[in-house]
Amino acid sequence: MNNYSVKNVLKKNTMIIVMFIVYIFFAVMTHGNIFYASQFTALITQNAYVFVLGTGMLMCMLTGGNIDLSVGSFVCFIGAIAGVFSVLKNVNTPLSLLIVLGVGILYGVLLGYLIAYLNIPPWIATLAGYLAFRGAGTEILTKVSTTSAISDFPEPLLKMFSGRVFETSSGVLNIPCLAVGVAAIVLVVVNNYRSRNAKFKKGYETEPMGYVHAKSILEAGIIGLLTFKFAMDGGIPVVLIWVVAIMLIYNFICEKTVIGRHFMTVGGNAETARLSGINNKVVMFVAYLNMSILTVIASLMVTARFKAANSFAGQNFEMDAISACIVGGVSAYGGSGTVFGMAIGAALIGIINLGMSLMGIDQNWQKVVKGGVLLAAVVFDIWTKKNSGKK
Amino acid sequence: MAKVLLEMKNITKTFPGVKALDNVNLKVEEGTIHALVGENGAGKSTLMNVLSGVYPFGTYEGDIVYNGNVCQFHNIKDSEKEGIVIIHQELALIPYMTIGENMFLGNERGKKFCIDWNKTYSEADKYLKIVGLSDSSKTLIKDIGTGKQQLVEIAKALAKNAKLLILDEPTSSLNETDSKALLDLMLEFKKQGMTMIIISHKLNEVSYVADHITIVRDGSTIETLDCKEDDISEDRIIKGMVNRDMTDRFPKRHDVEIGDTQLEVKDWTVYHPEFTERKVVDGVSMNVKKGEVVGIYGLMGAGRTELAMSIFGRSYGIGISGTLKLGGKEVILKSPKQAIEHHLAYVTEDRKGNGLVLTNSIKHNTSLANLKGLSKNLVIDKDKEYAVAADYASKLKTKTPSVEQLVGNLSGGNQQKVLLAKWMFADPDVLILDEPTRGIDVGAKYEIYCIINDLVAAGKSVIMISSELPEVIGMSDRIYIMNEAKIVGEIKASEATQENIMSFIVKSGKED
Numbered sequence: 001m002n003n004y005s006v007k008n009v010l011k012k013n014t015m016i017i018v019m020f021i022v023y024i025f026f027a028v029m030t031h032g033n034i035f036y037a038s039q040f041t042a043l044i045t046q047n048a049y050v051f052v053l054g055t056g057m058l059m060c061m062l063t064g065g066n067i068d069l070s071v072g073s074f075v076c077f078i079g080a081i082a083g084v085f086s087v088l089k090n091v092n093t094p095l096s097l098l099i100v101l102g103v104g105i106l107y108g109v110l111l112g113y114l115i116a117y118l119n120i121p122p123w124i125a126t127l128a129g130y131l132a133f134r135g136a137g138t139e140i141l142t143k144v145s146t147t148s149a150i151s152d153f154p155e156p157l158l159k160m161f162s163g164r165v166f167e168t169s170s171g172v173l174n175i176p177c178l179a180v181g182v183a184a185i186v187l188v189v190v191n192n193y194r195s196r197n198a199k200f201k202k203g204y205e206t207e208p209m210g211y212v213h214a215k216s217i218l219e220a221g222i223i224g225l226l227t228f229k230f231a232m233d234g235g236i237p238v239v240l241i242w243v244v245a246i247m248l249i250y251n252f253i254c255e256k257t258v259i260g261r262h263f264m265t266v267g268g269n270a271e272t273a274r275l276s277g278i279n280n281k282v283v284m285f286v287a288y289l290n291m292s293i294l295t296v297i298a299s300l301m302v303t304a305r306f307k308a309a310n311s312f313a314g315q316n317f318e319m320d321a322i323s324a325c326i327v328g329g330v331s332a333y334g335g336s337g338t339v340f341g342m343a344i345g346a347a348l349i350g351i352i353n354l355g356m357s358l359m360g361i362d363q364n365w366q367k368v369v370k371g372g373v374l375l376a377a378v379v380f381d382i383w384t385k386k387n388s389g390k391k
Numbered sequence: 392m393a394k395v396l397l398e399m400k401n402i403t404k405t406f407p408g409v410k411a412l413d414n415v416n417l418k419v420e421e422g423t424i425h426a427l428v429g430e431n432g433a434g435k436s437t438l439m440n441v442l443s444g445v446y447p448f449g450t451y452e453g454d455i456v457y458n459g460n461v462c463q464f465h466n467i468k469d470s471e472k473e474g475i476v477i478i479h480q481e482l483a484l485i486p487y488m489t490i491g492e493n494m495f496l497g498n499e500r501g502k503k504f505c506i507d508w509n510k511t512y513s514e515a516d517k518y519l520k521i522v523g524l525s526d527s528s529k530t531l532i533k534d535i536g537t538g539k540q541q542l543v544e545i546a547k548a549l550a551k552n553a554k555l556l557i558l559d560e561p562t563s564s565l566n567e568t569d570s571k572a573l574l575d576l577m578l579e580f581k582k583q584g585m586t587m588i589i590i591s592h593k594l595n596e597v598s599y600v601a602d603h604i605t606i607v608r609d610g611s612t613i614e615t616l617d618c619k620e621d622d623i624s625e626d627r628i629i630k631g632m633v634n635r636d637m638t639d640r641f642p643k644r645h646d647v648e649i650g651d652t653q654l655e656v657k658d659w660t661v662y663h664p665e666f667t668e669r670k671v672v673d674g675v676s677m678n679v680k681k682g683e684v685v686g687i688y689g690l691m692g693a694g695r696t697e698l699a700m701s702i703f704g705r706s707y708g709i710g711i712s713g714t715l716k717l718g719g720k721e722v723i724l725k726s727p728k729q730a731i732e733h734h735l736a737y738v739t740e741d742r743k744g745n746g747l748v749l750t751n752s753i754k755h756n757t758s759l760a761n762l763k764g765l766s767k768n769l770v771i772d773k774d775k776e777y778a779v780a781a782d783y784a785s786k787l788k789t790k791t792p793s794v795e796q797l798v799g800n801l802s803g804g805n806q807q808k809v810l811l812a813k814w815m816f817a818d819p820d821v822l823i824l825d826e827p828t829r830g831i832d833v834g835a836k837y838e839i840y841c842i843i844n845d846l847v848a849a850g851k852s853v854i855m856i857s858s859e860l861p862e863v864i865g866m867s868d869r870i871y872i873m874n875e876a877k878i879v880g881e882i883k884a885s886e887a888t889q890e891n892i893m894s895f896i897v898k899s900g901k902e903d
Contacts, residue, residue, distance in 0.1 A: 265751070277732075
């Protein structure tokens with residue numbers, strides 16, 4: 001069987017194709033509005049938290065389909081803590097960041113301990129956090145402010161998690177952005193050819209040259225398009241840097257390190273993992289500690305974007321993260337899934353959200369559509385697996 | 392001659408690649424106790440599963456004639472309607488339900504959707520009385536011992552109006568007193584006209600209760616003995632169970648010099664993790680030397696796997712006591728990780744359940760127990776990983792297009808080779824192979840035997856746990872015989888015969 005026949009390549013990248021189709025659909029339906037430069041920025045800034053939380057959720061799900069329901073409430077709680085220290089108590093930005101990170105680690109350690117060492121089912125342990133942190137966060141914010149919100153965050157903190165890099169005014173071509181874009185294209189394309197070459201030299205199975213060409217052209221095109229759009233809209237959004245950095249790091253961990261392999265194995269077969277000398281408890285512990293730390297980053301992104309800590313911040317974020325994973329092909333039973341897949345899932349949901357908003361579709365209907373997409377993704381996944389099993 | 396209640400005629404049952412039953416005939420007379428004896432895997436349980444409808448009509452060949460009618464059972468419900476009730480070896484009771492709830496599970500008393508609890512418990516008490524159990528039917532199952540649980544199973548069967556009761560190894564988890572009581576209960580039932588089939592390894596029990604004994608071997612019924620007329624001495628029965636020709640099924644060992652003691656355990660005792668009073672390994676002492684293959688033979692449930700896993704970093708059991716020496720030095724291994732670091736490997740009998748990750752590739756499975764050996768600062772050298780996996784695949788003759796292939800797509804024999812590769816790559820001095828040839832075809836078996844020979848030739852020590860007598864005798868240098876949690880005998884392979892090994896087990900059963 002040829003792994004690189006057109007049919008198989010399409011099959012392997014179904015979600016990417018679906019994403020393009022959906023995008024084109026909305027481009028038509030919104031008469032091209034979705035294609036404005038500002039919408040590209042909106043897509044990233046509005047959905048950055050999904051990528052970050054989705055990465056954490058991916059690591060939890062890899063260990064055996066485990067989820068964290070508390071991330072949305074914890075986003076709210078961390079926002080409140082950050083507000084109390086950096087705004088009301090005038091603590092400087094580095095120290096405020098250390099404080100919220102400390103709170104995140106504290107919660108992560110507690111959660112990891114409950115789940116990994118006391119064997120409390122993750123959904124129960126995190127359901128407690130879901131309730132408690134929403135309550136605590138709201139309580140703090142209503143106590144200190146009549147509007148249940150803290151605004152006037154210090155500029156350095158906002159700059160770290162929002163705005164643009166080397167900002168220029170909209171409509172003027174942003175040169176640094178272009179430079180970064182060109183560098184990224186060169187890196188990606190060179191890497192494609194180099195890794196193919198390396199595989200070829202070692203005598204491994206290699207993809208045909210045509211496939212590498214096509215892949216390179218496509219990737220260069222997408223990066224080029226994004227670069228151009230961002231360059232026309234004031235520059236690269238700061239959150240994009242965070243998102244790309246986090247995804248690259250976690251992709252490396254999952255694909256290339258012993259830790260990543262341990263996560264996959266525990267989710268693939270916990271007993272096998274245990275008898276192979278893997279400490280399953282440590283893996284579970286790390287998964288939830290990591291989730292809490294990433295939640296802190298997501299919370300700061302959201303707080304900086306709204307320039308305020310709100311009592312309603314983070315609502316349903318856990319569902320967004322889980323949806324991104326499921327749509328992105330992460331196994332609901334654990335053991336398989338990639339950062340890249342999750343990112344495609346997050347982007348697809350983001351595009352659907354944005355497109356429907358631009359079309360002026362009512363919020364309630366948006367939820368109905370998103371639910372349908374989630375279900376369709378899972379049914380599709382099961383269906384393709386069944387079919388491939390028959391062959 | 393009494394009326395024949397059940398006749399199974401020319402039953403043949405095939406699984407993919409294996410003929411589990413080959414033209415089996417069985418006649419059971421009404422009001423008698425009929426015993427089925429044979430080695431593990433001889434086909435006794437398969438036969439009973441055919442009878443009770445676990446394997447529905449149409450998946451086997453032959454006829455079941457029950458009470459004069461040819462029967463077609465499509466599921467267990469069908470056979471139970473006719474009064475054929477099977478009690479499986481593994482008790483199927485739910486610990487957190489009461490005796491009464493368990494007894495009428497799937498057979499609830501009451502009308503339509505509404506369970507009549509008064510009726511349930513009063514009927515349950517009635518049946519409990521019959522089996523001689525004085526506990527209230529509202530007691531939770533987890534609060535009574537295994538002996539009583541077995542009686543509950545029987546009461547449950549009676550509640551289904553059993554006319555033909557099948558007991559699969561009913562005493563395997565019972566102590567001597569409980570076993571005796573159970574056997575006496577069977578004799579009592581017989582007086583009242585019940586017909587029973589008992590499957591057992593314990594020949595003394597069989598000769599105590601049975602009227603007829605049918606010997607099953609390699610999927611065929613060999614003979615049926617009448618306990619009143621025929622010689623039913625143990626030697627006679629054992630001969631029927633094991634007698635088969637030993638052809639050239641085992642490769643010759645290379646000239647290997649047997650060296651110093653590599654692994655030694657003394658007074659090793661392990662308790663069951665759930666039934667914490669039950670000893671699953673009882674004061675076992677054994678050793679294996681460098682370059683030696685030591686076989687551990689025993690029937691299922693003898694405690695062999697439990698022994699192996701408790702040695703391998705205490706991965707099974709609680710309350711483990713005794714000493715473990717590796718290379719002459721006493722060590723305490725608290726986790727599989729430490730065991731691997733001390734060059735110990737446990738190659739599981741359950742490769743799908745806890746040996747391999749079926750959804751991962753051959754490559755990833757091969758490297759799993761020794762990722763350290765492939766990585767630097769926690770980053771895996773993927774080229775090296777590929778090379779290692781490919782190297783083992785070619786050395787062990789694993790049939791696969793590439794090491795990227797998912798293990799779940801391989802045949803049993805090839806999966807076993809991947810499992811062996813995984814543990815060979817972990818660089819062990821001592822390998823414990825638990826049923827290394829279970830469920831794989833003859834050709835692959837031979838190749839596994841060759842691998843074992845190569846391992847000892849390279850100075851490793853091998854402990855091979857097996858339920859197959861010819862394999863144990865053909866492959867080992869020395870054999871330990873295990874029964875009911877204890878080592879009951881040790882014998883040099885050169886002196887071992889199937890008969891004398893079996894007699895160790897039978898004798899130990901008597902001494903109890």
